[in-house]
Amino acid sequence: MDMFSFTEIVLGIMVLVYIVSKVFRVSTELSMFFSAVAGSLAGGFGLQPRYFAEGAITYLDINLIFITATFFMNILKESGGVAFAVREILSRFHNHRILILVLMTIILLVPGALTGAGSVTVLIAGGMVSVVLNHMGITKLKTAAIIFIVAGLSAAAPPVSLWAMMTAAGVNMPYIGFFLPLLIPCVLGALITMFLLGWKGEKSNIEEAFEELPIPPERMSWILIALPFLVFFGLIAMGRFLPYSSPIVGLPLMFLIAGATSYFVSPTKIKILQVSRDTIKQLLPLIGTLTAVGILVEIMTLTGVRGLLAVTTVTLPVSVVFGILFFVLPLSEAVLMWGAAPVIGVPLVLLFNTIGLNPIIALAGMSMIWPLGDALPPTALIGRLTVDVVGVDESYSAFLRTCILPSIIIMVMGTLMVIFSSQLDFLTAF
Amino acid sequence: MRDKFIVIRKTIFILLGMLVIIFAGKSFYDHRNFNEPVVTNEGVTEVKKLGDYFTGISGTINDCNIYVFEGEEEGSNMLVIGGTHPEEPAGRLAAYLFAENGKMKAGKLFLAITANRSASTGTKLGGAYPPDFSIKTSFGERKFRMGDRWSNPLDQWPDPEVYIHYPSGQNLAYVDTRNLNRTWPGRENGTLTEQTCYAFMELIKKEKIDVFIDLHEAELQYPVISTIVAHENGEELATFVSMMLTDMEGFRMGVEFSPKNLHGLSHREVGDYSDAVSLLFEAPEPFLDATRGTTSREQLLTGKDEFVVMAGKHGLLFEQIDENGWPIAKRVGRHTSAILMTMEIWSEDYPDRPLICEGVPRYEEVIENGVGYYLNDPKSALKNRIVLE
Incomplete structure (x- = not known):
């Protein structure tokens, strides 16, 4: 049997086991794990623990960034910093709808951009922003759609964009030059979504909103909120401007130090052990996903399935690839979550690089589209989380329908970035 | 319940x-x-440690062996390093063939089989590499460690947010802080990988190295392949070596000039920061291609891969490949011949300071007899000839 037929059979068995697992309501993480086990057996490699362990720790560094960044954000939330910021914005600008919409967009973008996880945005800021938006006359359906899409874009935004980082690592490409290519379209897409869905509404009812929002401690101030961020960016600056005379800190420790700063300047006493336990509980599904994805990718590489997908993709006509990007990317995200990046993203970037497109811009464009799949079954992890946090009464399909228009705009933006990536390469300067 | x-x-x-x-x-x-035994040939007159040149690296995992081949006659000094990227086994195996067969008639050869030992103690996460591979010989199999491109995180961690190369200040990918071919010329008080390069630079300066060669392999989808990358101080030498290899030994070896603003690579920094002529040799390794099929020891050693062939048919590769693949003997033979040819051209250019090496098989011989033919049996060797890698 030739290599193509054999690997296609292995791929078929892996897909079948995944589908059967999902039919039996097994979690996505375990379904991916079972699929990897089946692939290893079908490929004739038996069950070699080395490959499963190596796959499981592939994204250890990313997991650490994830955990420590979310820990920092949770401390900030517990200290009353987020509630203070939301209340301050509301009280100062409640008569300026445009300004409030812009500031709420920024509040939604920050947690995900720093942590790389849309779910962190939903959990940290989603609840409070939804209170504000609801009292601006925006329906819960539209509020949920806004929070979901902006949360997704926040995850794709720099400095931490897991899709871009994982794909770049898969093609030995430095995660450098992504800042503006990710920042500009993500901010633009977030603002378009916010104004598209949130422009129409009644005048904000500030009193009712204040009643629902948590009350921050009296001594909370903008300085206390800014301090941990200053420490974080100070550490980044130290590494960049004094690289040969300062110790290598690493992003996880930077986030921990920022979290510690937030803890020490907090006007209220924070139960640090409780926050750390909650952080891990909150992130366990995502850590599980990254671990399972690592194992799946390792076994796909071992058996040649990754190579099969790669060679099939890079030999497709480019026009076909451009034409199917907008639904292949969200679909792959819905099935594999972040696994979509190394499995689908890597061969696509190889193809774009080979045909002379700018791989950084193209990958940034793809990174915008991927998070849209987080609302789609079978996983729908972040979509369902958002609906719960906002308290949407209507059906899940009604929520999906509300997301359609901004999603189309984002898909078009992302696809155009891929097609015109060479013309946009000036964005990679920073 | x-x-x-x-x-x-x-x-x-x-x-x-x-x-x-x-x-x-x-x-x-x-x-x-796992310690690999090296059965040194009588041509190896001394085995030093890298730490002999810079104490900062002494006792660390990267305190690698430096095999010294003192020639019978005076001549120039050459340093050859394999294992900069231990996921590229042809470089290490070519160095083995020198250590187990080579003898300098004139000049002095310094050889490192595993320049980045740390990187040879782990495999690429997500890459599904085999931990080792074996070469068949007449006395059985000799086993070798497969490695990674980067130093093991157990030895150097965490990575910075961005790696800023010393001394150029150029921004590079954070993971390349552990890439031995991105940290030249190294830093005395730097990371383990930077200190390793610094130690090699000290060797180059103290031993007055005239020619430096760094052995590599590359995926076929990478444009810098089957070539010599030369610092401007070695352009003429590299061009002649390339011409002679193509004419005399029947395989194509190109020449590329080291870009002046691409920092951290040996072909750039060794030439800039020492008097040595700096060259880097690349051989093809389909195992590294992202479109490869099964990741196995067999693929690593035969270089046969239908998926990579398919990519080639669509014009996506920078080197040819067919159903015969790129066997390890072919890749190792390219390196041994290229090193020997460099010595010969050098000796023609500098007849008063020659580099003459005997006993090392060339391209056609390695292909005909296989790599294992030129490896010695550790069991029947004298104990004082065995060194552990």
Whole structure:
């Protein structure tokens, strides 16, 4: 049997086991794990623990960034910093709808951009922003759609964009030059979504909103909120401007130090052990996903399935690839979550690089589209989380329908970035 | 009842997890602690340590062996390093063929088989590399460690947010802070990988190295392949070597000039920061291609891969490949011939300071007899000739 037929059979068995697992309501993480086990057996490699362990720790560094960044954000939330910021914005600008919409967009973008996880945005800021938006006359359906899409874009935004980082690592490409290519379209897409869905509404009812929002401690101030961020960016600056005379800190420790700063300047006493336990509980599904994805990718590489997908993709006509990007990317995200990046993203970037497109811009464009799949079954992890946090009464399909228009705009933006990536390469300067 | 089921399920998964940890842990431990025997030829007159040139690296995992071949006659000095990227085995094996067969008639050769030992003690996460591979010989099989491109995180961690190369200040990918071919010329008080390069630079300066060669392999989808990358101080030498290899030995070897603003690479920095002529040799390794099929020892050694062939048919590769693949003997032979040819051209250019090496097989010989033919049997060798890598 030739290599193509054999690997296609292995791929078929892996897909079948995944589908059967999902039919039996097994979690996505375990379904991916079972699929990897089946692939290893079908490929004739038996069950070699080395490959499963190596796959499981592939994204250890990313997991650490994830955990420590979310820990920092949770401390900030517990200290009353987020509630203070939301209340301050509301009280100062409640008569300026445009300004409030812009500031709420920024509040939604920050947690995900720093942590790389849309779910962190939903959990940290989603609840409070939804209170504000609801009292601006925006329906819960539209509020949920806004929070979901902006949360997704926040995850794709720099400095931490897991899709871009994982794909770049898969093609030995430095995660450098992504800042503006990710920042500009993500901010633009977030603002378009916010104004598209949130422009129409009644005048904000500030009193009712204040009643629902948590009350921050009296001594909370903008300085206390800014301090941990200053420490974080100070550490980044130290590494960049004094690289040969300062110790290598690493992003996880930077986030921990920022979290510690937030803890020490907090006007209220924070139960640090409780926050750390909650952080891990909150992130366990995502850590599980990254671990399972690592194992799946390792076994796909071992058996040649990754190579099969790669060679099939890079030999497709480019026009076909451009034409199917907008639904292949969200679909792959819905099935594999972040696994979509190394499995689908890597061969696509190889193809774009080979045909002379700018791989950084193209990958940034793809990174915008991927998070849209987080609302789609079978996983729908972040979509369902958002609906719960906002308290949407209507059906899940009604929520999906509300997301359609901004999603189309984002898909078009992302696809155009891929097609015109060479013309946009000036964005990679920073 | 449901709680009981959950407890049973969790117990099963914990036990399975522990089994994976125990068996995988053993595999990782064995890989990291496996010592390869090198049966040195009589041409190896001394085995030094890299730490002899810079104490900062002494006793670390990267305090690698430096094999010294003192020639019978005076001549120039050459340093050859394999294992900059231990995921590229042809470079290490070519160095083995020198250590186990070579003898300098004139000049002095310094040789490192595993320039980045740390990187040879682990494999690429997500890459599904085999931990080792074996070469067939008449006395059985000789086993070698497969490695990674980067120093092992067990030896150097965490990575910075951005790696800023010393001394150019150029921004590079954070992971390349552990890439031995991105940290030249190194830094005395830097990371392990930077200190390793610094130690090699000290060797180059103290031993007055005239020619420096760094052995590599590359994926076929990478444009810098089957070529010599030369610093401007070695352009003429590289051009002649390339011409002679193509004419005399029947394989194509191009020449590329080291870009002046691409920092951290040996072909750039060794030439800039020492008097040595700096060259880097690249051989093709389909195992590194992202479109490769099964990741196996067989693919690593035969270089046969239908998927990579398919990519080639669509014009996506920078080197040819067919159903015969790129066997390890072909890749090793390219390196040995290229090193020997460099010595010969150098000796023609500098007849008063020649580099003459005997006993090392060339391209056609390695292909005809296989790599294993030129490896010695550790069991029948004198103990004082065996060095552990």
